[in-house]
Amino acid sequence: xxxxxxxxxxxxxxxxxxxxxxxxxxxxxxxxxxxxxxxxxxxxxxxxxxxxxxxxxxxxxxxxxxxxxxxxxxxxxxxxxxxxxxxxxxxxxxxxxxxxxxxxxxxxxxxxxxxxxxxxxxxxxxxxxxxxxxxxxxxxxxxxxxxxxxxxxxxxxxxxxxxxxxxxxxxxxxxxxxxxxxxxxxxxxxxxxxxxxxxxxxxxxxxxxxxxxxxxxxxxxxxxxxxxxxxxxxxxxxxxxxxxxxxxxxxxxxxxxxxxxxxxxxxxxxxxxxxxxxxxxxxxxxxxxxxxxxxxxxxxxxxxxxxxxxxxxxxxxxxxxxxxxxxxxxxxxxxxxxxxxxxxxxxxxxxxxxxxxxxxxxxxxxxxxxxxxxxxxxxxxxxxxxxxxxxxxxxxxxxxxxxxxxxxxxxxxxxxxxxxxxxx
RNA sequence: GGAAGAAUGGCAGAGCUGGUUUAAUGCACUAGUCUUGAAAACUAGCGUACGUUUACGCGUACCGGGGGUUCGAAUCCCUCUUCUUCCGCCA
Numbered sequence: 418x419x420x421x422x423x424x425x426x427x428x429x430x431x432x433x434x435x436x437x438x439x440x441x442x443x444x445x446x447x448x449x450x451x452x453x454x455x456x457x458x459x460x461x462x463x464x465x466x467x468x469x470x471x472x473x474x475x476x477x478x479x480x481x482x483x484x485x486x487x488x489x490x491x492x493x494x495x496x497x498x499x500x501x502x503x504x505x506x507x508x509x510x511x512x513x514x515x516x517x518x519x520x521x522x523x524x525x526x527x528x529x530x531x532x533x534x535x536x537x538x539x540x541x542x543x544x545x546x547x548x549x550x551x552x553x554x555x556x557x558x559x560x561x562x563x564x565x566x567x568x569x570x571x572x573x574x575x576x577x578x579x580x581x582x583x584x585x586x587x588x589x590x591x592x593x594x595x596x597x598x599x600x601x602x603x604x605x606x607x608x609x610x611x612x613x614x615x616x617x618x619x620x621x622x623x624x625x626x627x628x629x630x631x632x633x634x635x636x637x638x639x640x641x642x643x644x645x646x647x648x649x650x651x652x653x654x655x656x657x658x659x660x661x662x663x664x665x666x667x668x669x670x671x672x673x674x675x676x677x678x679x680x681x682x683x684x685x686x687x688x689x690x691x692x693x694x695x696x697x698x699x700x701x702x703x704x705x706x707x708x709x710x711x712x713x714x715x716x717x718x719x720x721x722x723x724x725x726x727x728x729x730x731x732x733x734x735x736x737x738x739x740x741x742x743x744x745x746x747x748x749x750x751x752x753x754x755x756x757x758x759x760x761x762x763x764x765x766x767x768x769x770x771x772x773x774x775x776x777x778x779x780x781x782x783x784x785x786x787x788x789x790x791x792x793x794x795x796x797x798x799x800x801x802x803x804x805x806x807x808x809x810x811x812x813x814x815x816x817x818x819x820x821x822x823x824x825x826x827x828x829x830x831x832x833x834x835x836x837x838x839x840x841x
Numbered sequence: 842g843g844a845a846g847a848a849u850g851g852c853a854g855a856g857c858u859g860g861u862u863u864a865a866u867g868c869a870c871u872a873g874u875c876u877u878g879a880a881a882a883c884u885a886g887c888g889u890a891c892g893u894u895u896a897c898g899c900g901u902a903c904c905g906g907g908g909g910u911u912c913g914a915a916u917c918c919c920u921c922u923u924c925u926u927c928c929g930c931c932a
Contacts, residue, residue: 458891458892459892462893463900465901466893466900467900469901472913475912476911476912477913479913480861481861483860484860491912494912496912497912498912
């Protein structure tokens with residue numbers, strides 16, 4: 418959520434930046450409405466406060482009058498208060514109305530794109546930030562869904578039977594590969610200084626609101642109505658909320674957290690090759706890295722995280738490229754996002770395996786996550802997160818790219834974790 | 842799942858038979874005095890948010906969350922949440 422103060426100070430530049438998300442003149446006018454609503458809110462609060470102040474003063478006098486045995490005069494003051502209350506009720510209802518509208522308006526405005534974000538509507542307009550320099554692997558191998566069946570490591574029909582489409586079952590060496598990747602990624606995170614967290618997999622409404630999944634992505638989360646809990650779509654949600662409401666000292670920053678969780682996504686409306694096999698599923702495993710930083714360090718931190726993720730792909734020996742998302746493809750809450758894609762050689766397509774974002778103060782404003790600088794002044798923190806990495810599609814690339822007539826070759830770096838060097 | 846009790850500022854802990862509570866007191870913290878320095882002692886300061894003011898300041902709200910009674914609520918009532926203790930169940 419944006420801050421009204423920032424909107425007031427930078428209306429013109431914010432409007433210009435929002436056009437990168439494809440917002441036109443009529444849409445950016447909401448910023449003017451927000452300022453007007455805030456004016457209204459302030460006006461009504463001032464009026465209401467004045468009435469409440471009168472009531473407080475008179476109530477004190479009534480107390481004194483009763484004490485000094487003048488109940489008659491006290492009664493007279495009571496009737497005065499009744500009138501003041503009537504006046505105040507009108508102010509309060511106008512105040513509440515302005516506050517509610519202001520909140521609704523603010524929630525409907527996405528984060529302001531960073532200056533480096535390219536304009537554009539769709540993923541085709543994303544900027545290739547780093548291209549894969551070597552030639553891409555060329556092979557006439559099987560797609561991963563066939564390999565999964567061939568080696569009996571991945572079973573989609575079984576998933577259908579137990580849960581439904583989009584819930585794959587791993588077995589045997591497939592399961593072990595999964596566990597190996599989780600442990601490898603977590604070890605890499607923790608040795609880079611991230612504290613490992615095992616969070617709850619179900620979260621309450623306040624938590625989902627804190628990181629911005631609510632109200633924006635309501636339909637994407639699984640929801641347990643009886644208990645009013647949401648299955649998490651990403652570990653970002655519970656882990657970033659660890660510091661919701663906190664006032665930290667600058668010395669405690671940066672806070673670096675990591676965690677492995679399954680992720681649950683309802684993911685409406687796609688078809689064909691896009692969702693075939695493991696390309697898009699309702700449940701997948703992901704290791705997330707999260708940082709909370711001071712305002713001046715966050716972009717430096719973003720590049721650090723980008724580098725961390727890049728090293729993982731290099732160690733796994735997978736062809737990858739890095740995209741800088743254009744305004745139209747940028748997530749609602751993000752100011753700047755880089756996507757990592759790996760090349761799946763059999764499908765001959767790029768698959769997104771990581772997304773690294775700087776949310777600046779957009780999340781911390783809702784989270785009320787602040788820090789005190791050395792002079793004691795309070796600032797909203799900057800929050801960042803990235804996948805390091807998402808498993809399902811990494812497995813796709815490993816299976817498809819590393820297939821040989823003898824079997825699927827496991828990259829060196831994973832062998833201590835799998836305990837085998839080939840799946841056959 | 843059942844019963845009883847509890848939730849107050851960074852921490853501890855009064856207030857809880859409704860009206861100088863602008864939430865006592867202690868600890869912690871910050872600044873100063875003293876000291877070669879430190880400790881101790883002493884003095885002063887010390888919650889959050891919103892509004893208002895050039896500024897000093899002033900106003901309003903906040904005692905787990907929400908609602909109610911009242912001229913007036915930390916205090917009374919309702920409700921939800923969490924914690925503690927006991928019982929039941931259980932990996």
